[in-house]
Amino acid sequence: MNLRTATLFAACVAAAALVRPAHAQTDTATAAAAAPAHAAEAPRPRHNRNEITRAEMVEKGAHNVYDGIRMVHASFLRPSRSLSSSTQQNPVVAVYRDGAYAGGTGVLRDIGVESISKIEYVEPNEAVQRFGSQAAGGAIVVYTGAGG
Numbered sequence: 001m002n003l004r005t006a007t008l009f010a011a012c013v014a015a016a017a018l019v020r021p022a023h024a025q026t027d028t029a030t031a032a033a034a035a036p037a038h039a040a041e042a043p044r045p046r047h048n049r050n051e052i053t054r055a056e057m058v059e060k061g062a063h064n065v066y067d068g069i070r071m072v073h074a075s076f077l078r079p080s081r082s083l084s085s086s087t088q089q090n091p092v093v094a095v096y097r098d099g100a101y102a103g104g105t106g107v108l109r110d111i112g113v114e115s116i117s118k119i120e121y122v123e124p125n126e127a128v129q130r131f132g133s134q135a136a137g138g139a140i141v142v143y144t145g146a147g148g
Contacts, residue, residue: 050121052076057113065116065142066108076121077105079137091137094127098144101131105140117143 057068069076079091095102097111120141127135 048120050123051118052121053118054113054116057116062113064109065111065113065119066105068113069108069119069140073121076119076138076140080124091124092134093137094131094135094139095142096131096139097142099141101134102142108140108142111142111144115144117145119143 052069052072056072057065060068060071062068062071066077077093079093093105095105095107097107120143122130122135122139122141124136124138127137127139131139
């Protein structure tokens with residue numbers, strides 16, 4: 001086989017690999033089993049960057065909501081300054097459990113991960129609109145299976 005024929009053959013093989021007939025398609029289970037190991041470890045895309053689910057916290061090995069937030073998105077625990085909080089000396093992140101004020105971030109240590117469905121972080125400007133000036137540093141809303 002000469003060089004030209006070998007090059008043409010290689011191009012045909014490459015093109016054939018890109019186009020597979022319908023009968024050669026694999027089912028989902030076979031495709032998943034054939035996927036490289038690192039593909040299964042890739043993080044799932046977050047549908048809402050201000051939300052953390054129970055599954056994400058459990059995946060990180062958290063036992064309480066505080067640790068879960070710290071492991072998944074630690075910045076939620078730090079007060080954030082905004083235009084609405086610029087007049088307040090020390091804004092804090094307020095915690096709400098199923099819509100009711102629960103306190104500061106310390107109360108999150110008393111809430112087990114298994115009792116929640118998700119948590120939501122609310123940016124300071126929106127938090128002040130929703131909850132008042134006590135949420136000038138932002139708010140964490142905890143939704144439990146019972147209330148949310």
